[in-house]
Amino acid sequence: MVDGQKEPYDVEEGDAMEEWNVIEKKIKKEKQNLTLERRWIRAQMKTMVRIEKSSILKMTAMMADGQVTKCSVQLGSTECGYCMIRFMKEIMEEGIEVSVKDNFRDGKVEYTTDDINEIREEWSEFVTGFIS
Secondary structure (H helix, E strand, C coil), X not given: CCCCCCCXXXXXXXXXXXXXXXXXXXXXXXXXXXXXXXXXXHHHHHHHHHHHHHHHHHHHHHHHHHHHCCCCECCCCCCHHHHHHHHHHHHHHHCHHHHHXXXXXXXXXXXXXXXXXXXXXXXXXXXXHHXX
16 A cells, blocks of 8 residues: 555455445345336236226127017016017927017017917916826
């Protein structure tokens, strides 16, 4: 050493440790920021998927509602099974193409009481024959 000057290789240990600690803290902070960014991006993606799924379900429900309102409807709350049986009978007798043309049109079509009574009679005859 000349006149109290430090040589380049003469670094005090305290200064080096402080610098090293500062560098470690910066690296740790950057890693935390990256993980927070990743978590934020993952949360955004999950939210987008959830919204998309609900949109698809709503759209499907709207399409289904549009189709259901165009087919024949029941008269009251207790005739649902008879309406379904009548509809299945029409499909079996006439074929699916004819049944679709007759039942799926612009407006609502209701089965009459006579149609429901006819199905009730046929169903009771079938069940009676099955039991006997």
